[in-house]
Amino acid sequence: YASPKWWKEAIIYQVYPSSFQSHPGNTTGWGSVKGITSRLDYLKELGVDVLWTSPIYKSPQADMGYDIADYEDIDPCYGTLADVDDLIRELKRRDMRLVMDLVVNHTSNQHAWFLESKSSKTNPKRDWYIWKAPKSINPDGSPEPPNNWAQILGEANSAWNYDQVTGEYYLGLFTPDQPDLNWENPEVREAVWDVMHFWLKRGVSGFRMDVINLISKVPSYPDAPLILGPGHKYQPGQQFFVNGPKLHDYLTEMNRQVLSKYDALALGEMPFIYDEDEILKAVGARSGELNMIFIFGLVDIDNPNVRMALKPWTVREMKAIITRWQRTMIEKDGWNTVFIENHDQPRSVSRYADDSDEWRDKGAKLLALMQTTLGGTLFVYQGEEIGMRNARSGEWPPEAFRDVETINYWKKVQTLYANDPDMLSLGRKVMDMKARDHARTPMQWSAAPNAGFCDPEVTPWMRVMSDYKTVNVESQMQQQSGEDSDGELTTWQFWQRCLKNRAEHKEVFVYGDFHDQSPADPNVYAYIRTSSVDSGDRWLVVLNFSGQKQRFVLPEALELESWALGNYVSEKTPRKPLGRAVDLQEWEGLIGKVR
Ligand code: TEU
Secondary structure: OOOOOHHHHOEEEEEOHHHHOOOOOOOOOOOOHHHHHOOHHHHHHHOOOEEEEOOOEEOOOOOOOOOOOEEEEEOOOOOOHHHHHHHHHHHHHOOOEEEEEEOOOEOOOOOHHHHHHHHOOOOOOHHHEOEEOOOEEOOOOOEEOOOOEEEOOEEEEEOEEEEOOOOEEEEOOOOOOOOEEOOOOHHHHHHHHHHHHHHHHHOOOEEEEOOHHHOOOOOOOOOOOOOOOOOOOOEOOHHHOOOOOOHHHHHHHHHHHOHHHOOOEEEEEEOOOOOHHHHHHHHOOOOOOOOEEEEOOOOOOOOOOOOOOOOOOOHHHHHHHHHHHHHHHHHOOOOOEEOOOOOOOOOHHHHHOOOOOOOHHHHHHHHHHHHHOOOOEEEEEOOHHHOOOOOOOOOOOHHHOOOHHHHHHHHHHHHHOOOOHHHHHHHHHHHHHHOHHHHOOOOOOOOOHHHHOOOOOOOOOOOOOOOOOOOOHHHHHHOOOOOOOOOOOOHHHHHHHHHHHHHHOHHHHOOOEEEEOOOOOOOEEEEEEEOOOOOOOEEEEEEEOOOOOEEEEOOOOOOEEEEEEEOOOOOOOOOOOOOOEEEEOOOOEEEEEEO
16 A cells, blocks of 8 residues: 555456447447447446457457557457547546557567568568478478477467478467567567557557567477377477566566556566566566566466366365465565456356356355455456356357367367267367357347347357346346345446445555465355555455355454445345354355454
8 A cells, every 4th residue: 555556456347349349330240449438438337447458459360369460550340540549538538548458479470570571581570580490301391390389279289380482480379370579689679669659659558468478488499398198299388488588678678668658557468377486576566577467376277287178176276376376465565466257268157156047146246255355456357247157068069169279179179089979078078168258258238139239130250148138237237126126236236336345445455464264164265354554444255165055263363343245135134143153155255344
């Protein structure tokens, strides 16, 4: 609380532009910038301060805009630069801000820089990307890639792509459509700084920097160890490009050349790294690099070595991960991000709670209570506020998936396990549980055709989830507590209430101290948040992460003053007693003040 900042206190809402909101008369089936602008009052009412939009730049959309062909223009499917200026103006009018995605580990293979780079070995931009000669030539004349690294979004394939014209390979860590930029080259860094100035001068308030910890590669490009099983020629090379040797030099330079000149948010996405010292180098208060990063601990909880696979996990592990980063950032003067959803992850209610019709609402509210009472900057992903869930198991045929990662995954499974029905059905299960598309379906605004996402006669680019008639913004905002209901808030109304509570007690929930009260309990997560100012306000949070009733007993030193919020509390349900023993219903969550 000693160093308050807008980006610490802000509620940041992630908009996935293709699926957020289209506008009347738009026949593309895609969301648009105009559509986003039309929903600002809605977001304000929810309690949002800042929008982060996933990429809207010109792009062939090989990876939904994370393949950028022009950093200084908007893709026609989303609108125009003038639409963005309008969005920024309308945000400012409401005292809100825009944060844009900055994808500069790689560009699209259609970016002018890459087209030049690949045109000849002597082109001035040749060295803007990472080109290497084949490791060897096979007896049949075919070349072998420089090393065995696998693509991140298609681990059956090499991360190196052969170019017939110049006889060399270029690196594309994610897909062949996303060639990696060569950050060793100072001209590349200059070009990136220019892009950042361009948007900051236009009124953008900062960036979410896509895979920013992948920009420095180990220059010898060694082979990766064998991690993936039989049938996998290529292997994850993460240890050779995650937080590589020059990362901190580049981030320091970025800060000096660009960020230090604006009041801008520098938010780094940093997958594949869990090392405390490495992370603190980037987000320590005095690091001079980034303000905050997305740490992947929690969202990787069910990932073995690659994301498209399953690993069992326990609530106790989940609690330990959250507690670890809450404590670390407090003790070591860093800064947390609080998030459990984004466009790369399945829906949180399906993953961390129970998305059955019976428990979905309680589960979504439980997650709202948890997130709005954790320290750091809070992120809400579109649809999370109404408890949107994954497609039901088996509901989507394999062809329904649109994401390149899932398409590549299903291809691999079919190739490797064509005659193994068990492995094929396991593959389907992985898609049902992990596919990124679960989070990319159109926002459910109302019970109107296409869920109010686009005009009725237009076909949306991605299928609308089948439950939109019952689960949508309009009905959840309108429902009155009164005679005919039991007075319970809807998921949306509960989120709004929780966000308000956080905003009213920032010194506790955003900045305060954090102490786990139940590290050994296999189901209940209970913690104390203590105000960072002299008042010493203390709040208790008790969350039952199970579908069974549980009892939590308050530690001796604590005495409850009052319960403030709970996902079972309603006008007709009497308040919980204030005794030492807290009896919890299935998926029940409560917060209260401690004396
Ligand atoms: O994601 C980076 C990333 O590593 C993951 O979250 C990724 O989705 C996962 O590892 C795949 O298994 C970012 C973007 O958020 C993602 O949408 C892009 O596809 C990726 O970078 C490439 O730009």
